[in-house]
Amino acid sequence: MEFQLQATDALSNARAGLITTDHGRIETPVFMPVGTVGSVKAVHQHELRDDVNAQIILGNTYHLYLRPGTEILRQAGGLHKFIGWERPILTDSGGFQVFSLSSNRKLKEEGAYFRSHIDGSKHLFTPENVVDIERIIGADIMMALDECPPGTAEYDYAKKSLGLTMRWLQRGWKRYKETEGLYGYRQAYFPIVQGCTYPDLRRQAAREVAELGADGNAIGGLAVGEPAEVMYDMIDIVNEILPADRPRYLMGVGTPANILEAIERGVDMMDCxxxxxxxxxxxxxxxxxxxxxxxxxxxxxxxxxxxxxxxxxxxxxxxxxxxxxxxxxxxxxxxxxxxxxxxxxxxxxxxxxxxxxxxxxxxxxxxxxxxxxxxx
Structure with a gap:
């Protein structure tokens, strides 16, 4: 994946750029429709392409892993072929979905243990096997496994959670670097900056993420209960550190007003x-x-x-x-x-x-x- 920064607004941090993937180009800033299970609800792919003019859509590792499952996706040749979508795809690692299953999951150093919301079966997501699953899904942009704590989390919990996320990131990054895509095209891997609403934790995470030198970087754990102004402050803090020559992806945001504010603060990619x-x-x-x-x-x-x-x-x-x-x-x-x-x-x-x-x-x-x- 390649990113070209084309322009920066003189009075703000807003940016215009161009992402190039093997499935096509993406002009930024961009909003990405969410197709959780390989389907943007109530919208045909041809409508996404020809009327909505979506340049990239999302899938979700948690949901696709459970249904239709990795074996079907592998046989199909990846998600692009399975759903008939020839443009870029990004997959969320499933960390947020596992977080939302708070009563049915347990986080340990090795990974996230959880029960399926479909049939109650037991599963384990590790930083390594999530990379393997995303390789099978075949998304152009893969996300690292992280823990997404609630926006109201106490500092001690947020710090402990961030430590786990960053250790998982190192393991996932290693697995990504030692593996290749299965379908003949390149896949990028984005780490995620967490840290709740604590500036020191956000700065720490942003510095560690920036040091990896990944193709792009994401900001997670916002719009999960904190006031909008606090969210904007966290974006400002993180984007002061994340490299300007890589795309910045704000996950799960938001209203049209949220999107305009995020763009002004230097965000390139959003979904909701x-x-x-x-x-x-x-x-x-x-x-x-x-x-x-x-x-x-x-x-x-x-x-x-x-x-x-x-x-x-x-x-x-x-x-x-x-x-x-x-x-x-x-x-x-x-x-x-x-x-x-x-x-x-x-x-x-x-x-x-x-x-x-x-x-x-x-x-x-x-x-x-x-x-x-x-x-x-």
Whole structure:
């Protein structure tokens, strides 16, 4: 994987760059739709490609390991071929999913013991076997196994957790360096900076991660309960240390406002389930504000969903019709909302990139922030 830094905003740390993988190029900053089990919920791959214009999507090691399983993925020739997606893929290591199974997992030095949420069967994730699983999945970008503690964790727990994560990282990095991809193309490996909301722990982790010299680096353990302003402070602290010539990936974030703030602080890559999850519940994000499509106010509004929107669904369907679909609990409403939200998120990061290149990102961001936080 290669990264080219193309421009930096004069009044902030916002950056525009280009990531090159064997499955294609990614213009940054970029939002990455989440396809946890090899499927972005309610959205066809051709819609992701042709309408949403997703440059890269995510899969999840935990979920794909459990179902369909590594043997099926190996027989298929990797996740790209299994799901019919020819563009880049990133896989989360499953650390966050194991963290969310707090009642069904136990963390030890050797790795994370957990029970499947599907059938209760016992499993062990180690830094080494997670690399092996991600090799079988075949993602262009693989993530290191980490522990993701809650944002409200006490300092002693956060410090102990970080120590475990960094020891796991050294083991995973070693396994990555001594193995190769299975399908004839290169795979990158991103370490993850943890440390909760403690500046000294974040700095320590960022320095250790930077020393590895990996193709890119991630910031994890944010947007898990801490105030937004604290999250922004942690991003600032970490990005002062992470190398500027490698992409920076903020994991699991967030709202349109979160994305704009992260970009201003030098983040290049982001992902979140919010556009599809909230979309399936009737919440639409637009450049003019947020719409709740279950609201009766839209019942007789026959104007387009968003006349100036980036997706075909924005002009093909009226607000009244989409509101009717949600009131009727029709699956089509969820599909339309998911496509709309993803297309908007991708539009937002493309626009951010354009304004970074044009040199007026700071002013545009301030204006856009007022717009996207309105309730319509």
């Amino acid at each position: 389930v919010m556009p599809t999850r909230n979309g399936r519940n009737g919440m639409l994000f637009t450049r003019h504000g947020v719409m709740n499509m279950r609201n009766k106010k839209w019942a007789d509004d026959f104007s387009p969903l968003q006349e100036d929107g980036p997706s075909y669904v924005d002009r093909a369907y009226s607000k009244a019709y989409v509101r009717h679909l949600f009131a009727s609990q029709e699956i089509l409403g969820m599909q339309i909302a998911s496509i709309h939200n993803l297309a908007f998120y991708l539009w937002l990061t493309r626009e951010a990139r354009a304004h970074i290149l044009a040199g007026d990102f700071k002013q545009w961001k301030a204006e856009m922030l007022e717009c996207v936080t309105r309730k319509l």
